[in-house]
Amino acid sequence: MPDSALDNRKIEIDRRGPSNRLGHDYALEAERMPAPPCEIIDVHAHIGGPKSARLYARAAALFGITRVYSMTQLEAVPEVKEALGDLVRFNAVPDWSNPDRKEAMGRDFLHRIERFREHGAGIVKLFAAPRMRDAEEKLGQPGALALDSPMYRDVAKLASELGMSIMTHVADPDTWFAAKYTDQDKYGTKRDQYRPLERMLDEYDVPWIAAHMGGSPEDLGFLSGLLERHPNLHLDTSACKWMLRELGAQPTEDFRAFMDTWRGRILFGSDIVTMDDHLEETAANELAMKANGQQQAFDLYASRYWTLRRLFEQDGRFESPIVDPDLHMVDPERYPEDAAPEVTCHGLDRSLLKMIYRDAARTFFKID
Numbered sequence: 001m002p003d004s005a006l007d008n009r010k011i012e013i014d015r016r017g018p019s020n021r022l023g024h025d026y027a028l029e030a031e032r033m034p035a036p037p038c039e040i041i042d043v044h045a046h047i048g049g050p051k052s053a054r055l056y057a058r059a060a061a062l063f064g065i066t067r068v069y070s071m072t073q074l075e076a077v078p079e080v081k082e083a084l085g086d087l088v089r090f091n092a093v094p095d096w097s098n099p100d101r102k103e104a105m106g107r108d109f110l111h112r113i114e115r116f117r118e119h120g121a122g123i124v125k126l127f128a129a130p131r132m133r134d135a136e137e138k139l140g141q142p143g144a145l146a147l148d149s150p151m152y153r154d155v156a157k158l159a160s161e162l163g164m165s166i167m168t169h170v171a172d173p174d175t176w177f178a179a180k181y182t183d184q185d186k187y188g189t190k191r192d193q194y195r196p197l198e199r200m201l202d203e204y205d206v207p208w209i210a211a212h213m214g215g216s217p218e219d220l221g222f223l224s225g226l227l228e229r230h231p232n233l234h235l236d237t238s239a240c241k242w243m244l245r246e247l248g249a250q251p252t253e254d255f256r257a258f259m260d261t262w263r264g265r266i267l268f269g270s271d272i273v274t275m276d277d278h279l280e281e282t283a284a285n286e287l288a289m290k291a292n293g294q295q296q297a298f299d300l301y302a303s304r305y306w307t308l309r310r311l312f313e314q315d316g317r318f319e320s321p322i323v324d325p326d327l328h329m330v331d332p333e334r335y336p337e338d339a340a341p342e343v344t345c346h347g348l349d350r351s352l353l354k355m356i357y358r359d360a361a362r363t364f365f366k367i368d
């Protein structure tokens with residue numbers, strides 16, 4: 001085998017990872033893809049540090065993303081701002097590193113919201129996933145971190161007073177209710193998660209985004225009911241693996257009809273999480289490992305944009321290049337640990353894509 005062939009093979013092997021099971025060159029794939037019909041606003045990401053932010057910016061530029069709303073730790077906001085400039089805006093989050101959850105989600109969060117506001121943030125995140133029951137258990141205060149708890153209401157009240165909107169995370173994938181939240185007395189059913197949300201939507205009449213297709217990409221009919229009952233509710237398309245698995249399993253006709261009916265209420269989001277640790281090298285061969293870390297981090301970010309755009313823009317089906325551990329978790333007999341779903345693309349028309357990618361977010365965030 002000639003040296004060059006060996007090199008090629010090595011590159012291909014090095015490229016494979018959990019975000020790249022098929023050994024794609026995502027930069028090349030971005031070039032091959034037709035340009036999006038408009039610039040893209042990503043309303044849901046977590047940009048963690050300046051180094052990964054710069055690598056993220058490369059992926060974002062390749063796939064046409066011109067603005068990202070990031071849930072960055074307050075302390076990292078100045079350096080992320082410096083790294084990303086006008087690309088980034090912020091979504092106010094509590095201090096997740098504070099082990100005192102009551103302080104972190106309570107008084108300290110209220111202070112932080114004011115400081116995020118000084119950085120131009122126009123939205124607040126209220127995290128209300130079922131796993132908060134575990135945190136409450138540690139606190140010894142059942143219900144303290146429910147979406148409609150007094151603590152969360154203080155946050156919603158402050159956000160309303162400051163003219164900010166609210167993003168929330170309710171529920172979780174059906175797969176998690178099947179495999180993780182099996183203790184129904186503790187976590188409730190999936191439907192139970194929505195009662196506090198509906199109460200809060202009525203009581204705090206600011207614009208809301210329920211992340212990850214409102215936590216129910218599995219059930220578009222249920223989402224239509226929620227959107228119908230609450231005119232201030234919006235959804236984002238973030239959490240790539242979840243969306244590929246579930247939106248990629250919806251019949252195209254149903255998905256198109258849903259997205260068309262709720263024009264302006266559904267915003268593009270990725271839930272890309274970047275951390276400077278992604279870029280860290282750990283082994284003796286520093287240069288190689290660093291390149292590997294960089295490559296895998298880039299693939300982690302780029303794969304989300306590539307696959308979400310394919311899901312919405314293209315026709316046909318594709319095998320997801322991203323490992324989806326939920327498949328194995330729910331059905332280990334059928335799916336190996338590195339399995340990924342077959343995704344049905346929905347080929348949305350250009351006017352609908354413009355609405356999801358740009359115009360709905362412009363209206364939501366009052367961008368001129």
Ligand SMILES: [Zn+2]
Pocket residue numbers: 044045046271
């Ligand atoms: Zn998120």
